Structures are given as C-alpha cells and as structure tokens.
Amino acid sequence: MNHLKAILFAGIAGFCLAGAVQAQEPAELDDLEIAHVAYVADNIDIRYAHLALAISDNPDIRAFAETMIRDHTAVNEQALALLAKLGAEAKDNALSRSLLENAGKLIDEMSGLRGAAFDKRYAENELAYHQAVNDLVENSFIPNIENAEVKALFEAGLAIFKTHQGHAEMMVGKLQ
Amino acid sequence: MSGWTRRSALRLAGAAFAAMARRPAQAHNGHAHHRVEIRGLKFVPDVLTVRPEDTVTFVNRDIAPHTATASDQSWDTGTLARDAEATITVTAGMTQAYFCRFHPMMKGELQPG
Structure with a gap:
C-alpha cells in the first residue's frame, strides 16, 4: 500500500483504491501480471523520453532521454525474449492500465510546457517516477516473483533503473 | 592523449562469447592483454594497472548498452551492446x-x- 501511495504522491499513477474501481495490491499480482506492469512502465518512460527529445534543447536532458530510450528498450527486449522462451505472455491488469492512463495525462500536461519549464518538469518527473517504480519493483515485485529467471531479470533491471534515479537526481540538482 | 587517435588505437572486436569472459590478463610480445567486464x-x-602497448578489452555483460570513454573523450570504445566488446591499445600519456x-x-x- 505504501508503494502505491508513493506512486500517487509522485503524480504518476492515479490508482483508485476505493469506490467502484478496486485495483489489486502489487503483491497480489502474479509473475505475468508483474511482467506486464514492468513492460508498460518501461514503455511509459520511453514515451516521456521521446517527448523530451521533441521539445527540449537542453543537451543534458536530451542525453538523459536518449539513455532512457536505449536502456528501457534493451530491458523490454530481454523481457520479451524471456517470455518467449518460457512460452508465456504478459497479462494486462488494473495497475498497468492505471499507469498508462496517468502517463497519458502527464504527457498532455508536459506537452504544453517549453524551455526551462519543460526541462524542470521532465527531470523532476523522471526522478519521482524512478523512485516510485524502483520502490515498487524492489519491495513489492521482486520478493513475490516466483520464476527464478524472471526474478533475475527484474534484479538486473532494478540495478539499471537505480542508476537512472541517481542520474535524474543529478539532473534535477543541476537545473535548480 | 598524445598520438592517441580513435581510428588507430581502437579495434572493435564485435560480439564476445561468455566463455572468454573470465580470461585473465595475458602477455603477448611482452605486452599484457587485460579484460574489464x-x-x-x-x-x-574499476582500476587497472597498464603499460604502453598493453591492450584492454572492455566487454559488456549488462542488459543496458554502455561505453568506456576517456574523461576528456580522447578515446572511446563506442556503444557496447550486451555481450559486445571492444579493445583499446594503451599509449604513453593517454x-x-x-x-x-x-x-x-x-x-x-x-x-x-
């Protein structure tokens, strides 16, 4: 629950935990649902990066965005290869849909920004997004993944995404 | 830096094989061959002791692509995808x-x- 709150506070997901829509707890997701969330989360960051490349002239922002595309694409390719090897298919779920919906809103918002305002918003979101997703992966997903190969892939991905978090933190500091 | 050019000193070696990954430094014509994974x-x-004419092969075992690039960008392996490697030759003053x-x-x- 705390991880979901972290995402909410980061402004990247609008999980509706009460009322008509009752989302699952991350710990309740099975391996194939977790794989789907991770794949979607990777693709969301790739979309943010493409937006940054379309709008920003800041060399640091552009280099970071290119790294996000390069790394998240590489991780997703490994994930697809592993799923193919296992003869499995990632399963869509409420968390994936919630992440996508909120990413769409954020992209709409950031699309209206230009110059330093965009750079600051993009960098801050990258930091918040990586903090929230890394927390989710480390504390909710990895302890609950059953397949050893899937778990190993998540551990390798987490190491990469923690580096992104550190890089984003540096970028935010530089833009202050 | 001196006499160091990317074209003359960098040999891109293409895809590596896992069996080669743990090969220790080897001497060839009096010069050592090192590997950095x-x-x-x-x-x-992360710290390697080298001498001029030694070679250093960088091999990427991560999912994410990487480079090994001089802090002043005077030499660069170029992008190393997973399991790719590149070799540089050490020069005096590099x-x-x-x-x-x-x-x-x-x-x-x-x-x-």
Whole structure:
C-alpha cells in the first residue's frame, strides 16, 4: 500500500483504491501480471523520453532521454525474449492500465510546457517516477516473483533503473 | 592523449562469447592483454594497472548498452551492446580516467604501471 501511495504522491499513477474501481495490491499480482506492469512502465518512460527529445534543447536532458530510450528498450527486449522462451505472455491488469492512463495525462500536461519549464518538469518527473517504480519493483515485485529467471531479470533491471534515479537526481540538482 | 587517435588505437572486436569472459590478463610480445567486464553498472576491475602497448578489452555483460570513454573523450570504445566488446591499445600519456557516456556515474581508471 505504501508503494502505491508513493506512486500517487509522485503524480504518476492515479490508482483508485476505493469506490467502484478496486485495483489489486502489487503483491497480489502474479509473475505475468508483474511482467506486464514492468513492460508498460518501461514503455511509459520511453514515451516521456521521446517527448523530451521533441521539445527540449537542453543537451543534458536530451542525453538523459536518449539513455532512457536505449536502456528501457534493451530491458523490454530481454523481457520479451524471456517470455518467449518460457512460452508465456504478459497479462494486462488494473495497475498497468492505471499507469498508462496517468502517463497519458502527464504527457498532455508536459506537452504544453517549453524551455526551462519543460526541462524542470521532465527531470523532476523522471526522478519521482524512478523512485516510485524502483520502490515498487524492489519491495513489492521482486520478493513475490516466483520464476527464478524472471526474478533475475527484474534484479538486473532494478540495478539499471537505480542508476537512472541517481542520474535524474543529478539532473534535477543541476537545473535548480 | 598524445598520438592517441580513435581510428588507430581502437579495434572493435564485435560480439564476445561468455566463455572468454573470465580470461585473465595475458602477455603477448611482452605486452599484457587485460579484460574489464561491465557488470551491474560497474567496471570490473574499476582500476587497472597498464603499460604502453598493453591492450584492454572492455566487454559488456549488462542488459543496458554502455561505453568506456576517456574523461576528456580522447578515446572511446563506442556503444557496447550486451555481450559486445571492444579493445583499446594503451599509449604513453593517454587519458587514464574514463566513464560510461550513457551512465556518467560509472567510472574507471587505467593507471600507469
């Protein structure tokens, strides 16, 4: 629950935990649902990066965005290869849909920004997004993944995404 | 830096094989051949003692692509995809400190022996 709150506070997901829509707890997701969330989360960051490349002239922002595309694409390719090897298919779920919906809103918002305002918003979101997703992966997903190969892939991905978090933190500091 | 050009000193070796990954430094014509593996977003070893004419092969064992790039960008392996490798030849006076252009927190050093 705390991880979901972290995402909410980061402004990247609008999980509706009460009322008509009752989302699952991350710990309740099975391996194939977790794989789907991770794949979607990777693709969301790739979309943010493409937006940054379309709008920003800041060399640091552009280099970071290119790294996000390069790394998240590489991780997703490994994930697809592993799923193919296992003869499995990632399963869509409420968390994936919630992440996508909120990413769409954020992209709409950031699309209206230009110059330093965009750079600051993009960098801050990258930091918040990586903090929230890394927390989710480390504390909710990895302890609950059953397949050893899937778990190993998540551990390798987490190491990469923690580096992104550190890089984003540096970028935010530089833009202050 | 002196006499160091990317074209003359860098030999891109293409895809590597896992069996070669743990090969120790080897001597050839009196010059050592070293290997630096990139694992878990770290250069291993991150500090290497080298002499002119030694060669250093960088091999990427991570999912993410990496580079080994001189801190002043005077030499560069280029992009190393997973399991790809590139070899540089050490020259006198070359820039020792290096990093990954994609992940600037990743740093290493080639120390003169």
